[in-house]
Amino acid sequence: MSYDSIYEQRKSIEQVEESSSFAPKFDENGLIPVITTDYISGEVLMQGFMNREALYKTLELGQAVYFSRSRKVLWHKGKTSGLYQIVQEIRIDDDQDCIWLRVDVQGGASCHVGYRSCFYRSIPFGKNFNKDSVDLSFEESKKVFDPTEVYKDAPNPTIL
Amino acid sequence: MSYDSIYEQRKSIEQVEESSSFAPKFDENGLIPVITTDYISGEVLMQGFMNREALYKTLELGQAVYFSRSRKVLWHKGKTSGLYQIVQEIRIDDDQDCIWLRVDVQGGASCHVGYRSCFYRSIPFGKNFNKDSVDLSFEESKKVFDPTEVYKDAPNPTIL
Numbered sequence: 001m002s003y004d005s006i007y008e009q010r011k012s013i014e015q016v017e018e019s020s021s022f023a024p025k026f027d028e029n030g031l032i033p034v035i036t037t038d039y040i041s042g043e044v045l046m047q048g049f050m051n052r053e054a055l056y057k058t059l060e061l062g063q064a065v066y067f068s069r070s071r072k073v074l075w076h077k078g079k080t081s082g083l084y085q086i087v088q089e090i091r092i093d094d095d096q097d098c099i100w101l102r103v104d105v106q107g108g109a110s111c112h113v114g115y116r117s118c119f120y121r122s123i124p125f126g127k128n129f130n131k132d133s134v135d136l137s138f139e140e141s142k143k144v145f146d147p148t149e150v151y152k153d154a155p156n157p158t159i160l
Numbered sequence: 161m162s163y164d165s166i167y168e169q170r171k172s173i174e175q176v177e178e179s180s181s182f183a184p185k186f187d188e189n190g191l192i193p194v195i196t197t198d199y200i201s202g203e204v205l206m207q208g209f210m211n212r213e214a215l216y217k218t219l220e221l222g223q224a225v226y227f228s229r230s231r232k233v234l235w236h237k238g239k240t241s242g243l244y245q246i247v248q249e250i251r252i253d254d255d256q257d258c259i260w261l262r263v264d265v266q267g268g269a270s271c272h273v274g275y276r277s278c279f280y281r282s283i284p285f286g287k288n289f290n291k292d293s294v295d296l297s298f299e300e301s302k303k304v305f306d307p308t309e310v311y312k313d314a315p316n317p318t319i320l
Contacts, residue, residue, distance in 0.1 A: 042202020
């Protein structure tokens with residue numbers, strides 16, 4: 001099956017920016033970046049990628065389906081952990097090269113490390129910036145779940 | 161000047177995910193993706209990229225400095241339009257390959273098309289998904305500024 005049927009060709013800046021034509025831009029690896037936020041709190045939960053099939057399935061299903069760059073497979077978020085992301089709204093940006101997913105998360109956690117958000121640490125800046133030593137601060141005090149129990153022996157997706 | 165002094169080497173998954181070590185991952189083009197949200201509303205305003213210098217300058221200055229992929233230069237957001245992004249918080253994700261900027265926007269608009277957010281259109285999904293015709297919906301009814309007046313003859317950054 002071709003998932004390309006829903007994607008229009010990119011013909012002009014006016015079409016892409018000012019019309020209702022759905023003409024997303026996939027990069028040289030066939031991927032588009034996705035920002036996922038909590039529908040209620042607005043908190044950024046994660047940043048992932050979709051290929052043509054993942055975006056099609058997300059639209060069809062109303063649940064987040066990503067493409068895993070480390071495992072190189074379609075990745076229906078929550079399939080292993082039960083923490084599905086239920087889509088409440090999907091937006092696309094001006095030049096249609098980025099997707100914004102607004103979701104409700106079953107179980108309240110989105111991060112494989114066990115935190116609510118993947119963005120659980122802040123970076124000091126401005127008057128707190130010290131070019132000789134930048135130390136991250138933890139903004140979430142407690143993990144929502146224990147990843148060793150939920151994911152068991154699954155390999156950690158982080159690539160050094 | 162080397163901007164690398166503030167970035168630590170990536171040595172282990174534990175260091176990257178569980179410690180306060182600041183060890184961001186720049187991709188093969190030397191870039192890291194950045195999600196920028198409105199500090200008050202939580203709305204996603206834009207998605208951009210930073211190189212090592214842009215991230216350093218953002219931390220030092222407390223205003224968003226990106227790297228423009230189309231123009232291949234450092235891009236102090238607001239320099240042309242006056243719509244500077246004042247950083248209120250900066251976060252980094254679990255594997256440190258994505259930045260989340262929470263900002264106040266002077267002038268209230270972040271999008272070169274003239275809207276408040278770059279994500280001014282939604283995509284129908286779930287029961288509203290029609291594989292034969294996907295039409296975007298406009299979620300912002302009015303532009304905040306007229307881009308032809310603000311940017312004058314500057315080339316449009318959108319690449320087809």
